[in-house]
Amino acid sequence: MDTEAQSLGAAEAAGSGDAPDDGSPSCSIARALDVIGDRWTILILRDTFRGIRRFSEIHRDLGIPKAVLTERLGRLVETGVLERRRYQDRPPRDEYRLTDMGRELSPVLVGLMRWGDRWLAEHGPPTVLVHEPCGTEVELGFHCRCCGQDFGPTEIVGMPGPGARPGTGGVPGRRTPLRSTV
Template sequence: MRRTSFANWPCSVARTMDLLGDWWTPLVLREAFYGIRRFDDFQQELGIARNTLSERLRRLVGAGLLEKQVYETQPLRHEYVLTESGRDFHNVLLAMTSWGDRWLSDESGTPVLTHHETCGHDAHAEVVCSHCRQPMEWADVTPRPGPGYPARLLSRPDIRKRFRLEGAPRDAASDRPTDTRP
């Protein structure tokens, strides 16, 4: 069955999900952050089918999140090392962890703590504004088309409504556009 591709959508969430594709891919990356580098170790830790793991590793290498490096020549064996792009994905996993800790943990508490070596405290991830360093809450942000958004789409009424470019209803209490997303 052919899978729909989101790789060319003008949306970073869609493009990221196109890369991830399924639940195994972020788990493979999680294991890489735990220090796993070799195929058999990924397979053992995750209990994933070998063919599925091969495909996920191939996809992550192809996308530039992992790099395949030879560690033995007789027989030829490779390990998978996080690239700069792969290491940068750690923030995505931390954000997912923070959300899961808040909404999915049971009464016994969070399953894994994140210890910040720099300050010596256990912490959780927060998304903050890169300019003022204040937390970025849903009610305080507005999506806008960026320089990479296809200009040809900006004339479509549904896109203009999504980005509240003109004529979007306003919330009188806050003078912010009302949420018109489906």
């Protein structure tokens, strides 16, 4: 039988997803989810990527309760994903803009979008993303700088990195013997 596993976080295969000692998860996915792991938060970010940046605009667009929007925007600003910036003085109005940190979430958003396009869109993609200079549809995928190749998840393996915690699964520095089961 195939008891082999597949990539993604092999280094802490036996650890709990949560706080082993210092209160923060030892997995980058879990840590990322502590910041943006919430439906509303992701939709707010989608809006800011689309240029919808003001409290009232986001509120109108999403139908999100104001109290929740206030809380989510505050948290995003606090963690540095968005910044609050005054864009006019009379009357004073602020908008919420993506920081570099926020902008680097684009692969996650695009990944969700492509997946929804592929598996959940009855009538085809509502929106198509194209490479502006040439108008071709954008691809999102894995790439190897060494081989120059594109490839799928089956060719990926995980191994402990510099931030691996002792006692959370893998022997530090040694490659965890995982292979794809795809």
